Amino acid sequence: MNVFGIGLPEMAVIAAIGLLVFGPKRLPELGKTLGRTLKGFQTASQDFEKEFRSAITTEESPAEAAVRPTPVLEQAAEAGQQSSLEALADAPAEGESTAA
Incomplete structure (x- = not known):
């Protein structure tokens, strides 16, 4: 039996x-x-470890937060796509002249 580098004879001496x-x-x-x-x-050590592990799993990494667009950016992108699609629809096709 060896606990913390102390064998049975050493433990008996310490107990005596x-x-x-x-x-x-x-x-x-x-x-x-x-x-x-x-x-x-x-x-206390187990509680600290449990709290630390739960904080790590619930908190998203900065890389994930940077990749995910914010709702404002998504709305702006959708509005930009719609306006560019409208501009393409209004533009004359190739070979058509704009003068009427």
């Missing part, structure tokens, strides 16, 4: 030193506090 320093009554309390703190960090 903790038992001597804090005593048998405070050691379980410190373990609970440490466990709750680590669980809080883990929960």
